[in-house]
Amino acid sequence: MIKAEIIAVGAELTSGQCLDTNSAWLANRLDDLGIDVRFHTTIADDLADNVAAFRLASERVELVLVSGGLGPTQDDLTREALARAAGVELVRDPRAEADLIAFFARRNRPIPERNFVQTFIPNGGEILSNPIGTAPGIWFRLGRARFACMPGVPNELKMMFIEQVVPHIKGLTGDSARVVVRRKINTFGKGESEIEADALDLTARGRVPEVGITASEATISFRIAASGSTEAEAREALQPTVDLIYRRFGDWIIGEDDEDVQHALARELIARGATIALAESCTGGLISHMLTSLAGSSAYFPGGVVSYSNEAKVDLLGVPRETIETKGAVSDETARAMAIGVRDRFHADLGLSVTGVAGPSGGTVEKPVGLVYLGLAHARGVESRRLELGPEQPRSTIQRRASKHAINWTRLYLRA
Amino acid sequence: MIKAEIIAVGAELTSGQCLDTNSAWLANRLDDLGIDVRFHTTIADDLADNVAAFRLASERVELVLVSGGLGPTQDDLTREALARAAGVELVRDPRAEADLIAFFARRNRPIPERNFVQTFIPNGGEILSNPIGTAPGIWFRLGRARFACMPGVPNELKMMFIEQVVPHIKGLTGDSARVVVRRKINTFGKGESEIEADALDLTARGRVPEVGITASEATISFRIAASGSTEAEAREALQPTVDLIYRRFGDWIIGEDDEDVQHALARELIARGATIALAESCTGGLISHMLTSLAGSSAYFPGGVVSYSNEAKVDLLGVPRETIETKGAVSDETARAMAIGVRDRFHADLGLSVTGVAGPSGGTVEKPVGLVYLGLAHARGVESRRLELGPEQPRSTIQRRASKHAINWTRLYLRA
Structure with a gap:
């Protein structure tokens, strides 16, 4: 099994100002190719550190992926460090030069003099074209290890890895690849x-x-x-x-993959040609947002009411004022009335309601933070459910959990 | 200036299954303490690799922060690797043992035998207490470098770093620290x-x-x-x-810090004792969600209507049907009527509306994806604004940008 190391270069990474997501992405891709990633290393823009890290990697693994340090500024040291680690000269690569000229020609812009430094690569290396940026990558052999140097910009790195580095790696692994x-x-x-x-x-x-x-x-x-x-x-x-x-x-x-409860509910609604209207109190519009974040949601979602105040529950949803006064805004009865009201006003097949205490304040002994009632009105009547999601959870978690439970409960109702 | 290295241990990190956020967090904290972070290294759960990485770090920096590898399983090798790198024995630490016994006693649970391995530390080291987990940390000198080994669980690592590692580091930097x-x-x-x-x-x-x-x-x-x-x-x-x-x-x-437009609008509304109601079409509840994600939003937010369908705009907001028919749902006139309608129905000081084409489909030459109208109704009348946020942007970006612009526009109205 081929062993690999991933090296990320940049002071913005060692200092913690930026989070390195390239290395984990590359590690996943190598894992898929059946390659054993043994080390990740992050170094700042320091020539001696770069040279030492490249030499060390060439001694302990067979494949090294480097991201960053290929730009046109003085901080960009990958080219020079690689040449020094190998004891070779930097030479101008005619293909890199042609690519650079073509890149600026497409944009009708003159080529800044400093960009020409990007056309130099260590003698014996091979360039990896970068169709969407000015920094070409480098494929190079140092000791028994192969190096693939790529730009740090995630889009450029990903495209270069998939289109150009993977074929090189497959050349190394041959038929033994899993x-x-x-x-x-x-x-x-x-x-x-x-x-x-x-x-x-x-x-x-x-x-x-x-x-x-x-x-x-x-x-x-x-x-x-x-x-x-x-x-x-x-x-x-x-x-x-x-x-x-x-x-x-x-x-x-x-x-x-990335599908969650809202995708599942959307599928059930579409399959049945059904529509749903929402009456949200403690979730404050989050369920509406989750449904309308999906393209095409207008097919099953006519709309909803965010009835944050008691007046809104009465005026816009027709919840009887005495229900709120005797049972409270956070109650089984109010949840049912909200669901019936919103189903009616939007002429929807289903009316889903949520009312609860999202916190951090507003909780009591009887109705603590995290207590949530759901209501679901449909052609055959109305039902309700009680959730206890607190009291130690933060507001954002209670809102999100209540939304997901409400959506999933509706999904299960449709499947039953 | 003290030089530092951060080492993260775990096969779930080298393989890319988990993204390492500890290292960037630690790097930021060290930067704040005026310490120069030169290297981050990530290694899998392999004893030889751990020993080699610890030795290398002890030769090139003065301070090494290690996260992970302190659990009770056979994969947890930090203790043993540190002892081997230093050529010392692992010894049972009485304070670590007392902490472990107390931890399980508080939970009324028997101590699994394997947890006792966590009470061993390299001879000459000092334990760092972990009040919220079973893995104590280790403070240890190897060569000229000091090592602080912490658990990989982010909450435990952060608490241990702030409460116990920082004082040790300040002992090293003394008065020279910036x-x-x-x-x-x-x-x-x-x-x-x-x-x-x-x-x-x-x-x-x-x-x-x-x-x-x-x-x-x-x-x-x-x-x-x-x-x-x-x-x-x-x-x-x-x-x-x-x-x-x-x-x-x-x-x-x-x-x-983390404040965004919704925090700024909330401040302006609270300062004026004003309330706002929302009529959202293409933003689908996102503005409501942004406002109600803030604790205490009921003081200025009675609620809103997500009027996704044309019927909802007519029935719930009183938008004249002929406005929608002649000008379209996405129009200056509809935005104004929505704002007036929602202000009226919720008895609010301000009515804010959004209607637009969020895409990816539904765009035309005249009304392309990304075209959004905002309406703002107040005691002196109603005004509107047109945004062009597309057409190449994804749905989520158009929804988010439209929401932020609408909130900021309202904020600026209140400040004017």
Whole structure:
């Protein structure tokens, strides 16, 4: 298995001013190619440190990916450090020069003199074209290691890696390369420990294919990875585990990759040609925002009311004033009345309501921070649900969890 | 100036499965303490790699911060690697043992046998207590370098760094330490290049104190850093530049640190005892969500209507049907009618409306994606504004930019 190191260059990274996301992205791609990433190193714009880091990497791994330090300024030292580490000269590369001239010609702009430094590469190296920037990359052999130097700008780095570095790497790995295929299956509504308890056989150490569980804002995801000598073989190795997860966790599954509860609800609404109107109090418009962040949401979402004040609940949703006065704005009865009112006013198939105490203040012993009531009105009547999401959680978490539970509850109603 | 290296340990980091945010956080803190961070290194859970990385760090810097590898499992190798690098034994630390016993006693749970491995530290080291987890940290001298080893869990790492590592570091730096003080001042409404052009004197290289400009979702921020031998001295060095920025950019300034347009609008509304109601079409509830994400928003926000469909604009906001039919839902006239309608229905001092084409579909030659009209109704009448935020921008950017412009426009109206 080929061992690799990823080196990021830039004082803005060592100082912590910028978060390095390139290295993790590259590590993931190498992992998919079956390459063992052993080290990440971040260094500032210092020539001696760069030379030392390149030499060390060339001694301990076979493949080194470098990001940054290829710009036209004096701080950009990757070219020179690589040449010094190898003991060779920097030479002007005619292809890099032609690319540079073409880049500025397309923009009808003169070429700043300093950009010509970017056409020099260490003798024996090969340039990696950069169609969307002025900094070409460099493919170079130092000792027994191959170096791929790429610009630090994420878009330029990603395009260069995929289009130009991957073929070079495949040339190194030859037929021995393993292809890794991944799936991420998301669930909502069951806690992480419950999901874990129901998946002990899947997450057991040494199981093939590997299954991991991660959690983000109460959405619990299975991550499955399988490898094979071809993509088809890897997919075949993956599929039985995917099928098993779908069979076992059925209704809890809301989608794959970046899909969350709102995508799942949108699918159910579209499949049934149904519409939904929203009456939001403590979630303050977040559910509307989540639904309308999806393109095409006007097909099932006519709109909603953010009834933050009691007057709005009465005037705009028709909640009886005595319900609020006797039961309170945060109550099962108010949630039901809000749902009925909003369904009626928007002529929708479903009316979904949320009322609760998002905090940090406003909680009482009887109605603590985190207490939330949901209401769902439909053609056959209205139902409600009580959630306890606090009291120690911050406002943003209570709003987000309440929104996700409300959306998921509606989704499950439609599937029932 | 003391030189430092930050080492993160964990296969989930080298493989790219998790993004390392600890290292950037630690680098920022060290920068504030006037320490020069020269290297970040990330290594997997491999004993030989750990030993080699610790030795290398001890030869090239004076301070090494290590995160991760302190848990109770076989993958947790920091303790052993540190002892091997120094050529010393691991010894049981009585304070670590007492902390561990107390930790489980507070939870009324038996101590798993494997946790006792966490009470061993390299001979000559000192433990760093962890009040919120089971893994104590380690302060240790290796060669001429001091090592602070902390757990990888971000909350535990941050608490341990602030409470226990910083005093150790101050013991090293003594009186020679420089204190760095920072301010971040946020503006909205002017483009990054305009702000830059008006701030060339501030951002000139070598200026003291340093001023940088960063942009995030159309909010442009000045970052100012000044140093001194005491905090008071650093603040004094900073203040004239802060004053200059406030004088020069006056009304464009919306707040400091994490404050954005919604915080600035909330301040203006509270100062005037005014209320605002929202009629959102293309922003789909995002403005409501931004306002209600702030604690205490019920003081100035009675609520709003998300009038996604034309019927909702007519039924709930009283927009004349002929306005929509003749001028269109996305028009100056509809925006004005929405603002008047929502102000009236919620009995608010201000009615703010947004209607536009968020895309990706729905655009025409006359009304392209990104065309947005804002309306603002108040006691003296109604006004409107036209924005062009597309057409190449994604839906999420158009929704977010439209929301921020609408909020900022209202803020400026109140200040005028």
